[in-house]
Amino acid sequence: MMQQFYPSVPHGFRFELNKDMNFSAAHFIPSKDAGQCQEMHGHTYFVNVTIGGDTVDASGFLIDFKQIKQAIHKKYDHSVLNNHPEFKDKFPTTELLAEQIWQTIQDLLMATENKPFCLQVIVRETPTSYVIYRPRKEDFR
Numbered sequence: 522m523m524q525q526f527y528p529s530v531p532h533g534f535r536f537e538l539n540k541d542m543n544f545s546a547a548h549f550i551p552s553k554d555a556g557q558c559q560e561m562h563g564h565t566y567f568v569n570v571t572i573g574g575d576t577v578d579a580s581g582f583l584i585d586f587k588q589i590k591q592a593i594h595k596k597y598d599h600s601v602l603n604n605h606p607e608f609k610d611k612f613p614t615t616e617l618l619a620e621q622i623w624q625t626i627q628d629l630l631m632a633t634e635n636k637p638f639c640l641q642v643i644v645r646e647t648p649t650s651y652v653i654y655r656p657r658k659e660d661f662r
């Protein structure tokens with residue numbers, strides 16, 4: 522997974538959890554600068570999310586690994602990214618997909634009792650291209 526390469530994010534939390542996932546989706550980038558990517562095509566996206574926190578829940582979890590997968594895989598697998606409401610007014614680039622995945626995970630975490638934080642999202646779109654999204658402090662609202 523993730524070609525065994527995990528760029529780390531510095532933090533001071535007691536616990537750090539990482540979850541790898543993948544999903545297959547189609548997209549197109551309707552920008553005149555996007556060349557061939559203006560045409561609909563597909564990828565198997567590889568995603569890694571890093572979550573940090575100081576306390577665990579009653580089950581001893583920062584968050585159940587399964588809940589993270591469900592939130593992302595269920596939403597995007599075998600879909601056309603351009604059709605999702607979050608990409609109505611922006612292009613489903615690797616950068617903006619990583620940002621959206623961060624927002625989805627962070628919303629999920631904020632609804633838990635122990636409220637951990639999503640510290641990093643890595644999205645690999647092709648064997649040679651990936652993006653890292655790291656939120657700024659002000660993004661945690």
Ligand SMILES: Nc1nc2c(c(=O)[nH]1)N=C([C@H](O)[C@H](O)COP(=O)(O)OP(=O)(O)OP(=O)(O)O)CN2
Nearest residue numbers: 550555558562564613614615616646647648649650
């Ligand atoms: N900054 C970004 N650049 C590009 C994105 C993107 O999301 N962010 N996306 C694309 C295309 O969607 C394309 O599918 C991926 O491009 P690329 O990595 O160039 O794909 P290749 O497999 O052709 O890469 P090679 O290393 O040349 O084999 C384009 N750019």
Ligand SMILES: [Zn+2]
Nearest residue numbers: 548558562564
């Ligand atoms: Zn693409």
